[in-house]
Amino acid sequence: MSLVVIGSVAFDTIHTPRGSAVETLGGSAVHFALAASLLGPVRMVGNIGNDLTREHIACLVERGVCLKGLRLREGKTFRWTGRYHEDMNSRETLSVELNVFGAYPPELPPEYADSRFVFLANGSPIHQMRVLSQVQAPQFVALDTMDHWIESNRKDLEAALRRVQGVLVNDSEARLLTGRDHIEAARAILSLGPQYVIVKAGAHGACMVCAGETFVIPAYPTAHVVDPTGAGDSFAGGMMGWLARVGDVTPAAVRRAMAYGTIIASFNVEDFGTRRVAALTPQAVETRLAEFRKIVAF
Amino acid sequence: MSLVVIGSVAFDTIHTPRGSAVETLGGSAVHFALAASLLGPVRMVGNIGNDLTREHIACLVERGVCLKGLRLREGKTFRWTGRYHEDMNSRETLSVELNVFGAYPPELPPEYADSRFVFLANGSPIHQMRVLSQVQAPQFVALDTMDHWIESNRKDLEAALRRVQGVLVNDSEARLLTGRDHIEAARAILSLGPQYVIVKAGAHGACMVCAGETFVIPAYPTAHVVDPTGAGDSFAGGMMGWLARVGDVTPAAVRRAMAYGTIIASFNVEDFGTRRVAALTPQAVETRLAEFRKIVAF
Numbered sequence A, B: 001m002s003l004v005v006i007g008s009v010a011f012d013t014i015h016t017p018r019g020s021a022v023e024t025l026g027g028s029a030v031h032f033a034l035a036a037s038l039l040g041p042v043r044m045v046g047n048i049g050n051d052l053t054r055e056h057i058a059c060l061v062e063r064g065v066c067l068k069g070l071r072l073r074e075g076k077t078f079r080w081t082g083r084y085h086e087d088m089n090s091r092e093t094l095s096v097e098l099n100v101f102g103a104y105p106p107e108l109p110p111e112y113a114d115s116r117f118v119f120l121a122n123g124s125p126i127h128q129m130r131v132l133s134q135v136q137a138p139q140f141v142a143l144d145t146m147d148h149w150i151e152s153n154r155k156d157l158e159a160a161l162r163r164v165q166g167v168l169v170n171d172s173e174a175r176l177l178t179g180r181d182h183i184e185a186a187r188a189i190l191s192l193g194p195q196y197v198i199v200k201a202g203a204h205g206a207c208m209v210c211a212g213e214t215f216v217i218p219a220y221p222t223a224h225v226v227d228p229t230g231a232g233d234s235f236a237g238g239m240m241g242w243l244a245r246v247g248d249v250t251p252a253a254v255r256r257a258m259a260y261g262t263i264i265a266s267f268n269v270e271d272f273g274t275r276r277v278a279a280l281t282p283q284a285v286e287t288r289l290a291e292f293r294k295i296v297a298f
Helices: A028-036 A058-062 A125-132 A147-152 A154-161 A171-178 A182-190 A231-246 A251-268 A282-295 B028-036 B058-062 B125-132 B147-152 B154-161 B171-178 B182-190 B231-246 B251-268 B282-295
Strands: A003-006 A010-016 A019-026 A043-048 A066-072 A078-084 A091-097 A117-120 A140-144 A166-170 A196-200 A206-210 A213-217 B003-006 B010-016 B019-026 B043-048 B066-072 B078-084 B091-097 B117-120 B140-144 B166-170 B196-200 B206-210 B213-217
Touching: A003 A028, A003 A231, A019 A028, A028 A043, A028 A058, A028 A231, A028 A251, A117 A125, A117 A231, A125 A140, A125 A154, A140 A231, A147 A154, A147 A171, A166 A171, A166 A231, A171 A182, A171 A196, A182 A196, A182 A206, A196 A231, A196 A251, A206 A251, A213 A251, A213 B282, A231 A251, A251 A282, A282 B213, B003 B028, B003 B231, B019 B028, B028 B043, B028 B058, B028 B231, B028 B251, B117 B125, B117 B231, B125 B140, B125 B154, B140 B231, B147 B154, B147 B171, B166 B171, B166 B231, B171 B182, B171 B196, B182 B196, B182 B206, B196 B231, B196 B251, B206 B251, B213 B251, B231 B251, B251 B282
Parallel strands: A003 A043, A003 A117, A010 A078, A043 A066, A117 A140, A140 A166, A166 A196, B003 B043, B003 B117, B010 B078, B043 B066, B117 B140, B140 B166, B166 B196
Antiparallel strands: A010 A019, A078 A091, A196 A206, A206 A213, B010 B019, B078 B091, B196 B206, B206 B213
């Protein structure tokens, strides 16, 4: 089934205890699309500046990602610079230049209007809803958000949550949104509208709640974490990629989809930026998933 | 097979965001024994003061725990007071009175010398090794420790690690011991001697490494955490209780044993002190384990 992601294309400058990468291709839509394209076709919507060349996005072209939704805008591409702390679980943003990312609301090309699976990567809930209204008959829409929108735009975010089937948040965002922790937080978010609430806890895995079911999945035990940037979007890409591939949104499908997300995210953190996932094959994903099943067996 | 625990018997005063409990029965050996006794016989070794009455330990008697190794000493029983922070993942110790716990090294009654499974709860590594030397032919010895011993008694701790088959540490202790995180830390501890290294991450589950295998298990998603005190010892009790029951220490047995530990620890945190585990039946453990298998399936 057709899958579209709406999000950012960025140049990331990343410092981690393992080293640095300067102005490497990143952004939520990029990480998502590279992950999802391992499982099936994916369409990308986002703004790019005129400093982004064909060469920069060669990895997306090679993977067959549809780039018709990338809109060239006058100005520079979104830039983010951040530094991870020793334990890799926390980071600080050193600088953000929104540039063309924040200046224009995303626009869906008319040929994407028939998309059935939609991922609204982290962004203004007003923009998220504006682009969602351009999709004719979505089957499954999932939304990502962050502390900034929860704190400054809660009303719009709550309106958005009533219009989507799935929401992905991390542990601290779930707490900020509900004042509760872990599974309690996830259950509280269910009452805000979505059918599926997925709470990501980075190196500690993820959980999902829906009516009548709870699912927990540990992270794949990656030995050497180099750069966590984009892990959450890789997870979402693997998850939505699988759902779109099977065209099924039952709890059993969402569980399997989260396993794919877990595996692709585990590759993502093994090198800077998109390097590892861009070089990945579907076979490598299947191999690690089979290994993961052995790792969690009891 | 015969299982013995050497550890503390305590009166705990606990403050959590859900309430308080004053001078409630606790201590590593108590939490361990109550958990292990759900799966089979268990022997307890520890010091008690003359302020501890038969009534205080009625829950252990009812569960058939062998208390011959509880040694009455002149003085007061160990006391601990602590406060958990809002997220329940961190706590501060408000006061400690070692009393009879710290004053005397533990002594094994002669009839316990044939114990095959031994759990050395957190304590001085010198005391741990002194008591271990009183066990004739242990099959599987597991040791717990804490930051205090890693920092102040590292040499003795390393000597102890060379004499045990299993070690249980939490995430931060593993980091302190090795300077690494998660799975990398666990693998580094393997090289110090034990065959099995188990790293507990509280609400985030646990992992185990041994030669050639890695195992990760999430925590059971308890909705309402009331008091995490004793969760680690309940985990260890469930784990060692299962190993002693099956008399088997293969990686497959350790995985299953950690699942029992996970389940009993999940009950432990649902009420203050020992209340929940003391009231538990083996059937309730099996029921939740079966439910847990559904929760983690993908």
